[in-house]
Structures are given as structure tokens and as C-alpha cells.
Amino acid sequence: MLNRYKGCLIGAILGDALGMPHETTTAHFSTEPAFGKAHKGHPNHDLLPGQYTDDGQLILIASRILAQGAWNNTEYAKELLRTYTMQKFRYPDGTTFAACKKMEKTGELTGSGIYSDSTGCMGLAIPFALAFRDRKEMAKELLSACMVTHTHPGVHAAVIGYALLLNTLLETSDVEAAFSALRTAAENMDPMLAGKIANGARIEQTGMPAKDAVSIIGNSSSVYQTLPLAVFFCRRYFVPRELLGISSACGGNADTVSLLCGAFSGARFGISSLPEELIPALERAGIFADLAEKLMDREVKIPEEESGE
Numbered sequence: 001m002l003n004r005y006k007g008c009l010i011g012a013i014l015g016d017a018l019g020m021p022h023e024t025t026t027a028h029f030s031t032e033p034a035f036g037k038a039h040k041g042h043p044n045h046d047l048l049p050g051q052y053t054d055d056g057q058l059i060l061i062a063s064r065i066l067a068q069g070a071w072n073n074t075e076y077a078k079e080l081l082r083t084y085t086m087q088k089f090r091y092p093d094g095t096t097f098a099a100c101k102k103m104e105k106t107g108e109l110t111g112s113g114i115y116s117d118s119t120g121c122m123g124l125a126i127p128f129a130l131a132f133r134d135r136k137e138m139a140k141e142l143l144s145a146c147m148v149t150h151t152h153p154g155v156h157a158a159v160i161g162y163a164l165l166l167n168t169l170l171e172t173s174d175v176e177a178a179f180s181a182l183r184t185a186a187e188n189m190d191p192m193l194a195g196k197i198a199n200g201a202r203i204e205q206t207g208m209p210a211k212d213a214v215s216i217i218g219n220s221s222s223v224y225q226t227l228p229l230a231v232f233f234c235r236r237y238f239v240p241r242e243l244l245g246i247s248s249a250c251g252g253n254a255d256t257v258s259l260l261c262g263a264f265s266g267a268r269f270g271i272s273s274l275p276e277e278l279i280p281a282l283e284r285a286g287i288f289a290d291l292a293e294k295l296m297d298r299e300v301k302i303p304e305e306e307s308g309e
Helices: 003-022 056-067 071-083 094-106 124-129 135-145 151-170 175-189 191-205 209-217 225-237 240-250 254-269 287-298
Strands: none
Touching: 003 124, 003 151, 003 240, 003 287, 056 071, 056 124, 056 135, 056 151, 056 254, 056 287, 071 094, 094 240, 094 254, 124 135, 124 225, 124 254, 124 287, 135 151, 151 175, 151 191, 151 225, 151 254, 175 191, 175 225, 175 254, 191 209, 191 225, 209 225, 225 254, 240 254
């Protein structure tokens, strides 16, 4: 289980770092994942190969809070605002940036969310999936966390649905049950998102080439394109190396698409299945491995008869 917990969290950060130089570009597919540096003038041009984006920053902040115990929205908002005011965000999602700007202006830490369908808080799905076994509690706390920056119901459906997918996959190792959990959440919370996800799955079943699928599904920063595209890739490619290579080079919102694919692959097969030569060069890989262990231990309960109570 620890192998898969570490795989899920580090797989997400690995996918983010692999997709970093390809964010906002056009698709140029490769089945061999490799760290790279963004071209001159690219929003991420200051980042080095192996560094993660603002998605990874958000995951790190959320993981640290969850590893300490109960989720705290105020602490989360403070960390986002601190990162914003220190100008430390790495090409931040526009919605997250706007929410932080609103926090700074109004002083409202947890009431400054923006109505936008961007994927800026999708990364929250990963640490929450690892930190909770009670899915109702997870969904409740995760919805509250999303509201700090994003108030759009489609975003809530996407983040909670993907967290349920990962949580189910970690608990049961059943891929179809995991996709079913995502589908059910989307159907209950946002039928439009559910339709987009179902369409991505249908396109995959036709055997359509990836480059054509990207043009139809879309690779923008909207959850209505990013999540269905990630579902397409996760259903099409079974080998982690190939999945990370293809998804990280899909252009557009490549870093987030690859992040979701990396989390899925790591949760399914464990950290030992990820490209081993890349992990030593991944920014803060050791810290994320430690956080994965803490998130797993967070849910360990000692039976009363064993605790002496």
C-alpha cells in the first residue's frame, strides 16, 4: 500500500514536471518521458528540468496541512496568499491568482473564490484521496477546500470525482470500479462534465489516434477538456512510461493532464513502476515520498483492544 501511496503522490508531481515545458504548446507526441526546459519566452522558462509547476506547489501545501491532522481552510488560504504576495507562484492558474488578489484586497481568506471552470485546484484531489478513507468526509472537506479558489460546480465535480477515482483504485485495485466512481460523481454533480468524460471514453474505444482525439476532446485548462483527456489517456495506455510520455507532450494544459495520469498510474502500479531514472532528478522527490507515508499513517486507527483503552 505504501508503494502505491508514494506512487500516487510522486507520480502526480512527476507528471507535472514532465508536462511543465510543454504547457501552452502544441502536441508533439513521444512515448519516452523526459524532463526538459521550456523555450525562451515561455511562462515556465525560469524553471529547470525536473521542477514542477503551480499544481505541484498546491499539492505540497495541501499535503503538508493534511499530514498534520485535520484540514484547515484558513491555513490553506494563508499559504496561497503568502505564495502570491511573495511572487513565488510558478505561472499560476489565472483563477487561483485572481482569488489570491481578491484575498489581498478584501481580507477575506476563505470567501474569495472565483466562478471559473479552470483546473487550478485539480491537484487537491491527490492528497485528499490519500488522506481520507471515509469518502463522504473526504468529499465534504474537499469541496470546502476547492471553494477557497474555485466556486464553479463543474470544478467541484471534477476534483471530487477524481479523488474518488484514486481513493477507490487505492482501496480496491479495481480500475473499472475507480472509473465508475468518477462517472457517478460527475453524473450526480455536473451532467455536462459526465457527458464529456463519457465521450472521452467512447473516443478511446474507437481506437482513434491520440493526436486526433486531442483535437476533438480538447486540451485547454478547462476541466471539461483536461479531465476527459486524462481519462482518454489512462484508458488507452497501460504502461506507466508510455502513459507519462504521451500525456506530458499533449500540449495545452499538458502539465495538469500528465499530473492526473501520473497519479493514476502510480496509484495503480506503485512507485516502483514509474521511470526510475527520472525520480532522482525530480524536485523534492524525497519530501513528497515522506508526505505520502504521513498521509497513509494519518488514517491508521489502533483498535481499542490493542491500545489498552
